Amino acid sequence: ETGVTQSPTHLIKTRGQQVTLRCSSQSGHNTVSWYQQALGQGPQFIFQYYREEENGRGNFPPRFSGLQFPNYSSELNVNALELDDSALYLCASSLTDGNTIYFGEGSWLTVV
Amino acid sequence: QKEVEQNSGPLSVPEGAIASLNCTYSDRGSQSFFWYRQYSGKSPELIMSIYSNGDKEDGRFTAQLNKASQYVSLLIRDSQPSDSATYLCAVKWAGNQFYFGTGTSLTVIP
Numbered sequence: 001e002t003g004v005t006q007s008p009t010h011l012i013k014t015r016g017q018q019v020t021l022r023c024s025s026q027s028g029h030n031t032v033s034w035y036q037q038a039l040g041q042g043p044q045f046i047f048q049y050y051r052e053e054e055n056g057r058g059n060f061p062p063r064f065s066g067l068q069f070p071n072y073s074s075e076l077n078v079n080a081l082e083l084d085d086s087a088l089y090l091c092a093s094s095l096t097d098g099n100t101i102y103f104g105e106g107s108w109l110t111v112v
Numbered sequence: 113q114k115e116v117e118q119n120s121g122p123l124s125v126p127e128g129a130i131a132s133l134n135c136t137y138s139d140r141g142s143q144s145f146f147w148y149r150q151y152s153g154k155s156p157e158l159i160m161s162i163y164s165n166g167d168k169e170d171g172r173f174t175a176q177l178n179k180a181s182q183y184v185s186l187l188i189r190d191s192q193p194s195d196s197a198t199y200l201c202a203v204k205w206a207g208n209q210f211y212f213g214t215g216t217s218l219t220v221i222p
Contacts (some may be wrong), residue, residue, distance in 0.1 A: 033208065042116070042200055042212030043156065056208035090155055100142055101210060103155040
């Protein structure tokens, strides 16, 4: 139990639609990162938020966007969904140094 | 190019044996190293972190780091069927991003 909660746990969307995934960080953790994990692959860094500002971004297109709120909770938004967006989306929280990350249970997204 | 490589396996060991998992990384500038365990259908959970050359032990788990050779390994002693999972190696360079390998699938046979 990491104290990081994500919702929804599973969802199915149609190609072209938009999706919002939500995350509540572990208490005291002010940094949140989002990762995408496709089947058979390791997690890939999407972006990180600190103090409500994007603080690093991986190799993902702009249709992947995020928000962090004053209570350190976070959202991941994906527009114009593509079939390849089907994956497990992981939220990870950490202290300011970001040196250790703790994952939530993830949100399974299927795009059909 | 920052890369983390693991043998995808599957690796099978009998119950009670030592499981050895290996990971190599591409960039000497890396600073922090981690092992995560991921059960099927679940999210990764942190097992160990290691930052300095040498061994670090935690219960049945020992992480080994050799920065000169750019490899990090995880030994699991007295392997149990509950250790059957995919083990992910993660490396953090300066900055915010963790780089993960594709994971090694471990099966412990009763």
